[in-house]
Amino acid sequence: MRYLLTEEQKMIVDICRQIVKDRIIPVRAEMDEKGIFPWEIIKEIGKSDLFRLFIPEEYEGMSTGIFEVCLATEELSRGDLSVAASYAASGLGLIPILIAGNEEQKKKYLPQMASGGKLAAFGLTEAEAGSDAGSIRTTASRDGDFYILNGTKQWITNGGEADIYTIFAMTNPEKGVRGASAIIVEKGTDGFEFGKKEDKLGIRASATRELIFTDCRVPKENILGSEGMGFIIAMRTFDQSRPAVGAQAVGVAQAALEEALNYSKVRKQFGAAISSFQAIQHMLADMATNIEAARALVYHAAKVIDSGEKNVTRLSSMSKIFASDMAMKVTTDAIQIFGGYGFMKEYPVEKMMRDAKITQIYEGTNQILRNVVALDMIKRGVL
């Protein structure tokens, strides 16, 4: 369904749909099976200006809001969540620069990303620091005009493929959470290498990789904001990025519903299309209803963020929780409607279910986000 979209927003949707139809759907099964990073598609997305959306015009962007990013992400996710995740993860690496970067940093990095020529990545998680991100051990110690990075990041989306990495490291480990800083590290810097590439359940075509820093010297100008601001930057980034994870969930769920609806009309049992059975009809109706509800929440969260509202953590987290739980349910039900065929790789719904799972995990697990929502509510009331 197309809600009250402006001309420009409809154009974004149309462009994405064409990319999905012509470029993504024909290759997604093979990309998934072989774990091929979708560079060709990413380049096409770049040429069509989609990386420009959220970047201000003065840095060769198009100055749209998060809402437009969500529209694009949702549509790309209808085609393939790996592609959408790679697209969105680049945004995740870029938002810290938008939030905390100075003029030189913005001038240097944003135009390269706007044109789609270079991808970004966001490096927070470590083996021992997942939900408990405050316990990261990667360090960045100051040495004259440089920071020296040591440590290993784990499961970083776009790892190895991206050129620009926003890395969270301890500049002052004694201070704990207040001792973390965000630093831009470019691919090719001495002492920065890529480790294991993960073999995954879903979003298999996206790159999930280790980043290894060994006495990696990074110019001190690369710090975002000031020392100790790392955690605040990370949290403010998530505030803005989480609706796009919700949009990924809405997109993949919508794709699963479309597949299930079409299949239910052609599959005959007991002499009738299975779509004539009320049990199937109700499942389809619930899937559609839940998708609409999630979409409304995601769009609302995005629009509230775009309005300039400061306290968006709760709403942003809610949109991600609700949409991702919905997507897991809807993609599972889609397989149910397909029956045994849905379990087979010949049909796309099993992949959609495998892909959907990640939306409940990354950018804060849904358990952590429920903590966030509850704590915010206890502190500020229901509102």
Place this chain on the structure above:
Amino acid sequence: MIEIKIAVCIKQVPGTTEIKIDPQTNTLIREGIENIINPFDAYAIEEGVRIRERFSSGEVEVIALTMGPPQSREILKEAISVGVDSAILLSDRAFAGADTWATSTTLAKAINKIGDCRLIILGKQTLDGDTGQVGPELAQRLGIPFIGYASSILEINRNKMKVKRLMEDRYETFEINLPAAISVVKDINTPRVPSLRGKMKAKSVEIPVWDAKQLEADEDEVGLSGSYTQVVKIFTPKIKHEIKMIEGSPGEQVEQLYKELKELNVI
């Protein structure tokens, strides 16, 4: 400074392979059929834009043109959304009913009016007219070389280009002087998806319309009166299918089939 000006000729065609002909008037039934850019012409557009991308910005200009009714403005807008710099619509009641000769006359006049086009790119043929004549005729009228079925542009500068073309059983590579005209095949590239900035430009862009007067074309040079050929009748040939069922055991069926095919001189 513009080093190389490229004109891309595109045509609007019905977006279907099942073209229906009105048996009364012998013309195409266009109602209810969505119009699209002739598929081969999308490759011509893309190649023009790709040539521009080989050069620094401002060195190459790509202009799309079409001769057609007012609604063919839409395909020019589409061309802008995928990167051509500007577009011109050649439209006039006097152009109606043109055969390939009158079409190429009109296109040649427009290209001369634009001035200093170093390269003209066309599609291999159209989905509807399907003659593949417009390209060679246009080149002949302009007095420039023509290479059909180009599958790759290896090198290009203002004065020369090296182009590879696809023949039925071989590839051929030519070095030709510019200006020249080429027609392209699908192997040459993969047309891109429109860009957001392109679509926004296409929405607001003013597309100039050139009529017969602006092209300084005499009425009897263009359209129906400038055409040497006229379509008298178009019809779908009736193909008779005869089906004969052969009965008997599988062995007998094979035997009978063999006998009948032999009689028909098929085997």
